[in-house]
């Protein structure tokens with residue numbers, strides 16, 4: 001069976017000490033990392049570091065084009081956003097007015 005990188009032993013790149021797993025919560029995201037007991041060096045799990053990159057990009061805002069499907073307007077989600085928020089085809093998300101120029105989108109997990 002393939003061993004996940006998360007369960008593998010990690011040594012610190014700075015001092016070569018054994019690192020211990022550490023789970024952090026950063027802006028609501030569960031982030032897996034390893035921490036060195038010796039020098040406090042922290043390495044993030046690559047998948048979770050990637051998630052944080054996408055999240056930071058999204059926080060700045062990304063342009064999304066509005067298309068049309070018959071009479072209705074449709075919005076396309078870039079794949080990385082869909083993956084990040086676990087949005088799949090056919091799923092229902094909640095649109096909520098914030099101001100007259102600002103709309104909020106809520107996924108089911110946000111409740």
Ligand SMILES: [Zn+2]
Nearest residue numbers: 012015036039
């Ligand atoms: Zn270290």
